[in-house]
Amino acid sequence: MVARGAESTSSAKRAKVDEAKEEEDPLVRRKEEVVRLLGRARKGKGNARAKKELLTLCADFEAKNEKLLGRLLPELWQKILDEYLHQNDQLAFAMTCRFFREKQKDLGWKIGTNLKEEHLYDLQKSGKVTSHSLGWFQWVCDTFKILPGYEKVYMNAVGFRYTVDDRHSTDIFDRQKAFYGDVHEGHLLNYAAFQGSVEILRWLMEEKGCKLNKNTGWYAGVSGSVEVLEHMRRRGRGRGYGKKFTKAACEGAAMGGHLKALKFLRGLDPPCPWNEETCKGAAQGGHLDVLKFLRAQNPPCPWDEDPCAYAADEGHLEVLKWLRSQDPPCPWDERTCLGAAAGGHLDVLKWARSEDPPCPWNEETCAWAAGVGHLEVLKFARGQDPPCPWDEETCTMAAKGGHLEVLKWLRSQDPPCPWDGETCASAAREGRLEVLKFARGQDPPCPWSRSGCREEVEWWSDHQHIVKWIDQQKDESDVELSDSDSD
Template sequence: MFQFNESEEGAQPSGDDVKRNALRALVGLAPEVMLNALEEECGGIEQKVRVLYEMVEAKEEWVYTLVDGASEEALLALGRHRVTNQSDLVEISKLFDKVGVENHVRELLRLMVPGHGYDPKIDENVRLPGGVRSSRSESSVTLKDFIKVGAIEWLEWLVDRHPHLRSRVCHIAARTGRLEVLKWARAREYSWDSETCADAARGGHLDILKWARSHGCPWGESTCIGAATRGHLEILQWARDHGCPWSAWTCSNAAHNGHLDVLKWARANGCPWNEATGLKAAARGHLEVFKWTYSNGCPWRAFTCATAAGGGHLEILKYARENGCPWNMETCTEAARYGHLSVLQWAHANGCQWDERTCAEAARCGHLDVLKWLYEAKCPWDGSTCANAAYAGNLEILKWARENGCRWSECTCASAAGNGHVAVLRWAREHGCPWDERTCELAARGGFLDILKWARNSHGHQKDEERRAKGRDSRRSSSPVPFSTTTKHEVRRKEEHRTPSAKSVQLVYEIDGKVLGRGHYGVVRKCKHRETGEVCAVKSISKKRISRPEVLKREISILKTVEHPNIIKIRDVFEDSHHVFIVTELCTGGELFERIIEKTNTAEGHYSEHDAAHIVKQVLGAISYCHDMNICHRDLKPENFLFETKDASIVKIIDFGLARVADVVDDVADRPRASSMHTRVGTPYYIAPEVLARDYTRACDLWSIGVITYILLCGYPPFNGDSDVAIFERVKRGLTARSFPKEDWDEITQPAKEFIQNLLSLDASKRMTAKAALEHPWIVANADTLPGQTAEVAAVKPVKPKKERNSRKLNGDQLANRLKNFVGMSRLKQVALNVLAHHLTEKEISELSHIWKQVDKDRKGLITIQQLRDTLEQNGHVCTEDEMSQVLEGIDTDGNNVIDYYEFAASLLARNQTIRDDRIKEVFEAIDSKNKGYIELADIKEIMGSDAHALELLGDDFPPSGKMDLDQFRAKLADM
């Protein structure tokens, strides 16, 4: 059957040599032939595995090729063919380990070998490892794995136990070419949609596409896009012959992947195109495709050069410039971002401009060689270079930049903290980098508890003498980084005092002293134009608060550019040495967020579909306009929408602080990387999953609109959690079968749910564009009347009172009792609990964070006694002045007249009247930071801030000797 190699000198080969020669002859054969031959020549699975294993031990490289090059089906068949006992499985696993077969294949084998893996018919309680995971970990088995190998028995068992997977079966079966699985799924009435046809087209499975269409599966332009993306011309032709629609994305995706034959056929048959076609060809370096698009009249723009530069495609960049393609500073910035030094050098030598962003992007992406060249070539830089290096954790670049005179600011520390780079933060602080409250805010938002603890303890704290020398408040804060560095007196002084530098704006506008709103960077007041009498709003922004002036300039530039009825209009901009003043139209109707809160307090508890659709339509109109202008907003949330008046229902986007000009429409897969953004920005409840992954496009705005729509219709967000980290995890998982609970969504129509489901698709390429969303049946049917014709028109059903949701409502009496328990404790135990609060796990912190957020409504990280009193009274507990004074005196262990997070957490821990022994030791060791074996007054001083305050707190608890060992400490706490 096979030609065997003869041994040297004509000797007859041994039995093992014959087997080895037989195996060598199998290299490159089809899996079925390989398996049959292995069985025939090696005499059974046991010897087959032994021989293979021996040959792997002997490091015969071709054996690796034989096994590692086999398909998953072949490997599984190899394992299942004649396995009769557990030892066979062990030997197979060893072999797979040797050749590096992926863990999920071995796990599949272990699960699927009859009688030796998990048997779903026998073990009904088995939990499939990784079976419901959507992303592959090292050993996870996914739904896709079962579909790919056609394991219908296991697939049925899995989907029956996890019904939310049903919607994915048809898509994966179509994409992987498993027609039998698709038929099985449809027989069980699993859902499919136009993306099923698109997946079949992407996978090149014409038989599946034909079968799906013949059985009523819908399709859309994504089918043609999928075929063009993968170069399946035959499928594209068949789809068009049978009436499948297409769009300019068909051409652009064909160009993006270098399928010139597909592109030519599409254009010859009338497919539209736009500048994205040439752009995508440039992004991937397809020079021939790029030349063909240009020679056939495809339009291009300045970002075409930037895209080519970002991809490192110098030949395309040269060709584009030779043929008159415009460019701008983005060309140099993109080249620096992706480390293409030769492209950057050529561009600059040929007159391309650059600015501070060029250095900043080189620093962020870790290209030290590029940054050094830019420095030598006199490219300007500023604090954003250091901040970007810290953001990415590039300590080497940060050090080099500082050695060469690059300035830094508080933003450097904040960037390091917000991304978990503790080594960078420590180095920056050791070398004098300033910081402010944003360091703690961003560390907390990112869930970096170690950084938050380090920043808040004494390691980085300036000495009291230094603080006094700088003229600051000499009262010791509980942390080196205050959450708010502005005292009440300073705030009042700033509000009352108007410097002469503001005269320029006051010459044009008469400014009202009343503050309408307050943000992180400034305050908003009403003003009136002195000549026309027009009433406007003026936002005064302190330059001291602006770490990156270019961001503010970008927001102003965008607001000056846009002109849309649902976007706030900018009237004037003034600037002096201390402030920037932005004058806009005045909106008096309040935030959308406030109206949502008002709705939750009504019998219905949320907006009607009609009213919600009317608002969403306006939002979509504004975002569609922005996307047409190549602007991605990146922070859509109810707080960023104002109603024009209290009565009208016209909403306006007011904040473009995080917006960016993205320059490429990108709502399909395989987009050029120049079109994607990488900075994680936004607000947790509304942030898209791809933003968390730091690789996203303007489709992230549609996700945010989906979240807003969901909230409008039920009154709460789809992805909730007690911390930002918990929210992010739910965002990454996306919608589930429990995302539309019956008690809240029974009366909501199916089109509304489908609208939300589309916008909240985890796959950004499957979301509707803003234009497409405006044409969705739910929007068309519900948002077709004038403002004011809302609730009455829509109220066709009786209002059904909302069921009380299962939320953790704060109980004012219980909270007050817990605070009183803490106040009544000994001072030593209060100190111990305060230290313990700094060493809580995330699980232990969860409930405390939930309560804290309800008290710290302004998110400053510090609460006043009035805030605490208001919260208690709002939740059913009436407080007296004496009671609140005692609470403040007892909880405020550092004596600064405000309560920080850890002081508050310590007071809530008081419900445990005893501290576990292991935690007592942990607290003792934390106080005994020098490992002396005992604690003394000096150790308490480091925590409390002064000898006097420490003695006042401890009273008679501390022994006269001034020293206390662990046993004494334990005994003291046990007695209290």
């Protein structure tokens, strides 16, 4: 009985497969016919018919795909996009077909390819970066407007993008207008260098005329590809290249932990220059072997307070201990404790403060711990004798980050951590309604500018649920936001 049942089930499955093949065959045959028509069209025959047939065929394929893909449950699509699709692939995914575009919108994924240095470096460390093929670069060049040169992109506090030439502009929309559908050739070239692909670099330079820029060396250094660095050395023309590299190349190699690439750069004639940024990059990446090489040279690679600050921020305690064990020790300042607090590295903070003399700290330590929600770090900092100092920025940062429990703890202390109108303004700007309700629900309530908060929300973020709540509040006497508060 079981065997007959299994055989029956198997037959039913084969029947469905055969049925699906029968449905697909006409489309496949039509596709082959359209290919032949397009071949004739290229020879000047039947162009109108080929175009009409192609559009009809695409529509039929899309309808069939939507029917098939629609069988997947929403939670499966969520899993696919969250776990198997990288953010930088979202644009290609959304442009594949209308169905994929709708899924991207339904799941709330933002379309955008982030080629900023810090973002790519973080991806490389996490192991989540996926190399794009030559075909992807060719698709980008065929699809988007490619602008000449290279413009370094900056971000302001609220996420607007601007370049070095317009960062002082008062017109926010002017700052953004160059970035809709436009790609600078330098960003593509740098991304190819970051991937360590000589093939793509060669295509961009020879076929598309892209030129190396002042940041390409950093991307190549981070990749660790000696082949890419050698290709740049041989083919580079202008912007300090040719037989020379800028200091950024050594910084990138040190940051990526690529000792072989670093030795290659320093072995050139003349050697690739380096500076304090090189040691900083090695410490940030936690690459102790690279740091030891840098400092063993004659003369040693220079350093300043940055290596300790960045090692603390990344939680590299052993690197920090080595830095401070040298003769003379690598210098440090308040940013070391700030970095440890911001990164939530309580062990690093405790060690830094246990030294004789202890690493200095200031109000920024508490502010950054609150801003990223590290309550245990805050409790330690305030539990010392004397306690780590704090000010109004601590509550502001907690509100901005939406860390309600942290804010409650701050205000529960004796005396409570001070706050001012910027606490409410930050909560409103970031859409933190529960934080705003708590702040205004205290006795006495956290001071605010009701009209000022409303204006800031509408201008910077447009969180309508915040605007609605503000409008429902009584028209009380407001405090005025200072110019610094509204920045």
